[in-house]
Amino acid sequence: MWWSFFNLYHPKMELNSRFDIIIAGSGAAGLTIIWYILKSPKLRNKKILVLDKSISPINDKTWCYWESENLEISEFIHHSWSELEVGANGKTFSETLTEYNYNCIRNGDYAAAIINKAKELSNITFLETFINSFKSKDQFGVVDTESGIFEAPIVFQSVLPSPGFDKSKVDVSLIQHFIGWEIETNRDVFNPEKAIFMDFNVPQKNGVTFMYVLPTQNNTALVEYTIFSDKLLNENEYEAEIEDYLEHRYQLTQDDYNVLRKEKGAIPMEDRQFDTWYCDNVMNVGTVGGLTKPTTGYTFIRIHNQSKEIVSALEQNRKPSVSQSSTYRFRVYDMMLLNILNTDHEISLTIFHDLFKKNRFDRILRFLEEKTSIFQELSIFSTLPYIPFFKSIYKMKHRIFTGA
Numbered sequence: 066m067w068w069s070f071f072n073l074y075h076p077k078m079e080l081n082s083r084f085d086i087i088i089a090g091s092g093a094a095g096l097t098i099i100w101y102i103l104k105s106p107k108l109r110n111k112k113i114l115v116l117d118k119s120i121s122p123i124n125d126k127t128w129c130y131w132e133s134e135n136l137e138i139s140e141f142i143h144h145s146w147s148e149l150e151v152g153a154n155g156k157t158f159s160e161t162l163t164e165y166n167y168n169c170i171r172n173g174d175y176a177a178a179i180i181n182k183a184k185e186l187s188n189i190t191f192l193e194t195f196i197n198s199f200k201s202k203d204q205f206g207v208v209d210t211e212s213g214i215f216e217a218p219i220v221f222q223s224v225l226p227s228p229g230f231d232k233s234k235v236d237v238s239l240i241q242h243f244i245g246w247e248i249e250t251n252r253d254v255f256n257p258e259k260a261i262f263m264d265f266n267v268p269q270k271n272g273v274t275f276m277y278v279l280p281t282q283n284n285t286a287l288v289e290y291t292i293f294s295d296k297l298l299n300e301n302e303y304e305a306e307i308e309d310y311l312e313h314r315y316q317l318t319q320d321d322y323n324v325l326r327k328e329k330g331a332i333p334m335e336d337r338q339f340d341t342w343y344c345d346n347v348m349n350v351g352t353v354g355g356l357t358k359p360t361t362g363y364t365f366i367r368i369h370n371q372s373k374e375i376v377s378a379l380e381q382n383r384k385p386s387v388s389q390s391s392t393y394r395f396r397v398y399d400m401m402l403l404n405i406l407n408t409d410h411e412i413s414l415t416i417f418h419d420l421f422k423k424n425r426f427d428r429i430l431r432f433l434e435e436k437t438s439i440f441q442e443l444s445i446f447s448t449l450p451y452i453p454f455f456k457s458i459y460k461m462k463h464r465i466f467t468g469a
């Protein structure tokens with residue numbers, strides 16, 4: 066296998082337990098911190114330990130993003146789309162993007178490339194082990210693992226929820242859950258230039274539901290059935306809906322395609338605030354650090370922004386102080402929409418319909434990226450039914466007027 070070349074540390078070898086930096090969890094957040102450390106002449110020679118229960122890259126997540134800043138990650142892009150389509154309330158809207166590309170990266174490719182680069186440096190050690198807990202002791206973050214105890218003045222962890230997690234306020238607790246099939250068809254049915262961002266024109270049985278289609282060639286695509294609700298389904302329920310969609314939208318029967326790969330996910334959609342620090346010297350990063358945007362599930366670009374801030378602080382010998390992933394204004398918008406998604410599915414669909422019918426897609430992506438000005442936001446809101454938002458403000462007033 067291609068990843069067997071990784072020179073993994075063997076737990077029985079003697080390992081000095083003290084490091085300059087420990088990265089606990091080598092998913093998107095851990096890998097991205099390593100990526101920026103590798104680019105930093107000041108940090109790349111530090112003694113670094115990377116811990117994860119599995120350091121064997123596999124492609125089981127497709128991370129999509131659109132970017133307005135040059136993040137220097139184009140080498141990882143697996144496919145890009147210049148056109149997006151959205152369907153809602155029986156209508157379909159398509160638009161060619163002018164400010165962005167919609168890009169996807171496969172997590173296994175990303176991990177393999179970064180781990181291979183890191184392995185060129187003997188000061189970076191990878192250890193495959195289960196992490197039990199974190200604590201702080203004498204100015205060090207301490208990681209308790211099944212292979213021993215390791216410590217460093219700074220630990221970045223993307224593995225365990227912070228101790229305060231269960232006590233934080235939550236009014237809406239939904240999940241964005243999905244199963245995707247990467248398929249190859251026996252004839253050309255897809256347009257590899259155009260991604261189906263959200264197609265809500267599907268039966269709305271279990272919550273607000275849409276299909277997401279990422280074609281990479283005329284006959285290959287990732288086709289994902291996604292629901293916003295508080296309960297997961299059985300795998301065969303998601304898969305039956307994918308089969309139905311392929312039949313109705315593309316006239317494909319089961320004999321017309323092979324399923325090459327599957328991916329699944331359950332991403333929290335909550336109005337929760339997250340702690341930046343697990344304890345002194347142990348910082349929460351990635352999803353457990355609250356970087357997932359609750360109304361969309363998008364996290365990848367926020368992880369890049371956070372990792373850049375972390376590496377810049379380390380270079381200046383400062384304690385990283387990562388600000389809230391969203392400002393108050395955007396937390397309030399997310400709370401209002403979460404509340405609507407939770408309580409009124411029909412209105413939710415009308416909101417998506419009006420949003421994509423009456424606004425340019427680039428503007429919507431900029432809004433979802435939280436890069437719009439308040440005037441641009443008011444202009445977007447003026448295109449949406451306002452009563453549900455007022456009702457939502459009323460229902461969430463105890464949060465909105467106390468700092469969200």
Ligand SMILES: Cc1cc2nc3c(=O)[nH]c(=O)nc-3n(C[C@H](O)[C@H](O)[C@H](O)COP(=O)(O)OP(=O)(O)OC[C@H]3O[C@@H](n4cnc5c(N)ncnc54)[C@H](O)[C@@H]3O)c2cc1C
Pocket residue numbers: 089090091092093094095116117118119125126127128129130194195196197223224225328329330331332350351352353362363364365366
């Ligand atoms: C299928 C899927 C698709 C997604 N698509 C997108 C997308 O298109 N765009 C986007 O922006 N976001 C997307 N997301 C959301 C988000 O970007 C990902 O979940 C991302 O992987 C989060 O990064 P992370 O580092 O916080 O967590 P993870 O990538 O999950 O990394 C956590 C790491 O911790 C390790 N670990 C966990 N527990 C232990 C333990 N006890 N001991 C040792 N190791 C442990 C795991 O093995 C894992 O490697 C997607 C999520 C999923 C699940």
